[in-house]
Amino acid sequence: MKRIFCLLAVLFCTFLLLDVSAQGEYATPKSGEGISSFLERNKRPGKAYYNEFMKLNEKRLRGKEELRLGVKYVLPPLKKGTSASVSPKAVAGKKRVVRERLFGKKLADVTVTSNRLQGACFYVVSGHGGPDPGAIGKIGKVELHEDEYAYDVALRLARNLMQEGAEVHIIIQDAKDGIRDSRYLSNSKRETCMGDAIPLNQVARLQQRCTKINELYRKDRKKYKYCRAIFLHVDSRSRSAQTDVFFYHAPKSVSGKKLAVTMKETFESKYDKHQPNRGFEGTVSSRNLYVLLQAAPVSVFVELGNIQNTFDQRRFVISSNRQALAKWMTEGFIADYKQVK
Known part of the structure; x- marks a missing residue:
């Protein structure tokens, strides 16, 4: 029974990780931050990232191009050759x-x-x-x-x-x-x-x-x-x-x-x-x-x-x-x- 419980726990964690991975990376805006500055802070500057962000967060933005405090927004995937940890x-x-x-x-x-x-x-x-x-x-x-x-x-x-x-x-x-x-x-x-x-x-x-x-x-x-x-x-x-x-x-x-x-x-x-x-x-x-x-x-x-x-x-x-x-x-x-x- 103990062995079955451990197996189920491992499977649950695996599916959870896959689910998070599929959803992508999230971030929350700071006070007074607009979309462009929000993306720039998260190493995603430029029009291409902006347009992709708008598509990914269509339901969260509800037609408005304004960010709300406390809301987690999906970040566009980083392009090849870039890293979110760049100093x-x-x-x-x-x-x-x-x-x-x-x-x-x-x-x-x-x-x-x-x-x-x-x-x-x-x-x-x-x-x-x-x-x-x-x-x-x-x-x-x-x-x-x-x-x-x-x-x-x-x-x-x-x-x-x-x-x-x-x-x-x-x-x-x-x-x-x-x-x-x-x-x-x-x-x-x-x-x-x-x-x-x-x-x-x-x-x-x-x-x-x-x-x-x-x-x-x-x-x-x-x-x-x-x-x-x-x-x-x-x-x-x-x-x-x-x-x-x-x-x-x-x-x-x-x-x-x-x-x-x-x-x-x-x-x-x-x-x-x-x-x-x-x-x-x-x-x-x-x-x-x-x-x-x-x-x-x-x-x-x-x-x-x-x-x-x-x-x-x-x-x-x-x-x-x-x-x-x-x-x-x-x-x-x-x-x-x-x-x-």
Whole structure:
């Protein structure tokens, strides 16, 4: 009897191990972690792993591209030649790592994975900040502040550009808020213009950031053959007005217009791929905006959508959508840079 019991126990453990092996490897996300950073932490970066993860966890995600605390997610199988036990030091030995604390503790170390923007320099500016929250939208009783969402997209854009080998200056900064994956971003007045307090007066505020950009540009133009500034904002219109991303350039700026058009074309191609039946109605036009007239580098001003509109709000509150905005703008810059080179 004892011998039969031992045999059954061995068989049970064997089937249990086979079952776990068949199911694959699981991991639980940390607080504030999005899908991309979750996969990166588990040594599975990149689009291929992301798409496979979405398929494996379709029921757990329930159609949403957001992770929930306490839920175990299936990790895609590691590709041949990679190991989940690879140490950060080993990876850093092969590729250059840049540290930027503004991205937050988890994402502060940026591995340069490409040289597609090597030789390029960017000035990334999120709108408003400090005492000025910019446009304010609402979902129920929750307020959505323009400066917080523009800042999160700005950080994501800056990090993407750095991964492509670019030099990046983040003009508006918050020492506490890194890249955040939550739907509702907490509001604060901590933002500075590279350490300097942001004035409430609109002209003074805009002049401050242009002065900072121009000071940096005077030095950067001697070292980098391609320097571009991007100003990120969120528009405020009637709740019924659903808008696409649209782009402004300075009047008479040939390079600015070319950049804006390239950005628009990039977004069009992405919408054709991801939402083929929707179409893209974003526009390009010239505007006599203060920052476009005063900033010395070639610049583009981007309105990311209408913070009052229910459909546009999804573009801001879902972290993967904010990441997509940053990714597509990065690809727009890469396309523009190739034309200049």
